[in-house]
Amino acid sequence: MLPRENSGSLDFDRRAEIVIKISEFEIPPVQDVLLVGKKAPVGPEAVRRMVDAVSPEQYEVVEVDHDIFEAIVIKKSLLKLIPKEKLLPLIMEEGSRIADEQMVMKAQVRISIHVRRAVTF
Amino acid sequence: MLSIRHLLSEKLYTIPSSASVRLAAAIMEQHHIGCLPVVDEGKLVGIITSRDIRRSHPNRLVADAMTKKVITIRPSASLWEAYNLLLQHQIERLVVADGGTVLGVITKAQVVAEFGKYIDPLTTLYRAEIFYQRAVELLEGGYEIAIIFLDIDNFGLINKEYGHVYGDIILRRTAEILKTVVDIKQDTLCRYAGDEFAIVTTRSLAKAKELAETIISAVAQEKWPCPVTITLSAGISGGRRSSLRNLTENPGYIIKHLVNMASLASAKAKKLNTPIFVADTIELRASPFNCCERILG
Numbered sequence: 407m408l409p410r411e412n413s414g415s416l417d418f419d420r421r422a423e424i425v426i427k428i429s430e431f432e433i434p435p436v437q438d439v440l441l442v443g444k445k446a447p448v449g450p451e452a453v454r455r456m457v458d459a460v461s462p463e464q465y466e467v468v469e470v471d472h473d474i475f476e477a478i479v480i481k482k483s484l485l486k487l488i489p490k491e492k493l494l495p496l497i498m499e500e501g502s503r504i505a506d507e508q509m510v511m512k513a514q515v516r517i518s519i520h521v522r523r524a525v526t527f
Numbered sequence: 528m529l530s531i532r533h534l535l536s537e538k539l540y541t542i543p544s545s546a547s548v549r550l551a552a553a554i555m556e557q558h559h560i561g562c563l564p565v566v567d568e569g570k571l572v573g574i575i576t577s578r579d580i581r582r583s584h585p586n587r588l589v590a591d592a593m594t595k596k597v598i599t600i601r602p603s604a605s606l607w608e609a610y611n612l613l614l615q616h617q618i619e620r621l622v623v624a625d626g627g628t629v630l631g632v633i634t635k636a637q638v639v640a641e642f643g644k645y646i647d648p649l650t651t652l653y654r655a656e657i658f659y660q661r662a663v664e665l666l667e668g669g670y671e672i673a674i675i676f677l678d679i680d681n682f683g684l685i686n687k688e689y690g691h692v693y694g695d696i697i698l699r700r701t702a703e704i705l706k707t708v709v710d711i712k713q714d715t716l717c718r719y720a721g722d723e724f725a726i727v728t729t730r731s732l733a734k735a736k737e738l739a740e741t742i743i744s745a746v747a748q749e750k751w752p753c754p755v756t757i758t759l760s761a762g763i764s765g766g767r768r769s770s771l772r773n774l775t776e777n778p779g780y781i782i783k784h785l786v787n788m789a790s791l792a793s794a795k796a797k798k799l800n801t802p803i804f805v806a807d808t809i810e811l812r813a814s815p816f817n818c819c820e821r822i823l824g
Contacts, residue, residue, distance in 0.1 A: 445582075445583070445584055446584060446587075447584045447586035447587065448584075448586065448587060448588075448591070449583075449587045449588060449590070449591020449592065450591060451544070451588055451590035451591045452587065452588045452590070452591055455588075508584070
């Protein structure tokens with residue numbers, strides 16, 4: 407039974423509705439790549455401290471000279487598949503189409519290596 | 528007197544790199560200061576200025592907003608060094624640190640204001656204090672120096688004949704001529720006193736003599752606003768670096784004697800009716816007074 411309040415001649419109810427959504431916190435929360443805008447609320451050092459705390463040694467923070475982004479945080483395992491000199495310009499190019507300096511963007515990157523080899527016998 | 532130590536305020540505010548830009552801004556606003564040295568575990572790691580704060584999101588860590596390259600200066604450094612550092616790096620502030628310990632921050636405005644006390648208001652040349660400071664720094668830096676002492680011939684008579692207002696015009700104009708002739712990279716010029724000017728230079732004694740000749744010639748060719756001929760007499764002395772290395776006296780003492788030698792050489796030039804008289808280079812193992820005696824003959 408909810409308490410009833412009197413305010414002059416009007417009666418009214420006050421209700422609280424609680425909705426709880428529970429899901430698993432992703433470790434690491436960064437996924438594959440984080441693009442840090444130049445005026446974003448977090449900077450490269452803060453991101454570095456965060457990823458070092460939650461996923462030590464798994465990410466590399468690369469400070470970049472770019473119009474929009476100040477740094478890119480990238481999963482080191484991706485860089486085993488493709489050199490960062492090839493990968494980072496692609497990610498920045500795509501990221502800069504939708505981001506601005508104040509944003510921190512996360513990206514999922516899937517890399518498939520296709521190999522065709524021929525052998526003589 | 529001319530060290531930057533006395534420009535330091537008693538209270539020092541610093542901030543760790545893990546603090547937020549928001550906190551840094553609040554501290555700076557509360558204490559009316561324009562920057563905070565960033566110190567982690569007693570070590571200076573950066574500086575955050577009001578400019579850094581304007582460009583950064585307040586939620587950021589100071590580590591992500593600060594300027595990492597910090598120009599520091601020792602508390603015993605001279606105003607001259609501070610002024611040159613500020614100009615060289617085109618910055619507004621210097622962090623004063625002694626052996627890694629931050630002692631405070633001095634601003635360009637403070638240095639310029641303090642420096643202004645050592646500028647002669649009539650000629651806008653440095654006063655003798657700056658000259659002495661610079662000479663000592665050069666000597667301590669292992670430079671071979673020469674001192675040129677210049678005075679205007681018969682200036683007292685010009686004052687009496689035409690009045691002090693005219694005398695002031697001559698002093699100002701002479702200073703202008705001197706400024707155009709000296710090279711600030713190697714010469715430090717001052718109004719020593721009254722109608723006397725002095726230059727400490729890293730030029731060799733021979734080159735210093737050439738500079739004095741150029742100055743005397745430039746003054747002689749100047750068109751003055753009254754029918755009088757203005758001439759200068761110059762005395763030159765020099766300090767030899769090889770001798771200075773073995774010296775036990777303090778550099779300030781040596782400079783005073785080099786100036787004295789140059790001033791006596793200038794008097795000698797007047798007496799001999801020659802524009803320039805070059806004293807010997809100082810023999811520092813002997814008494815400086817002996818050198819003076821040699822000049823006076």
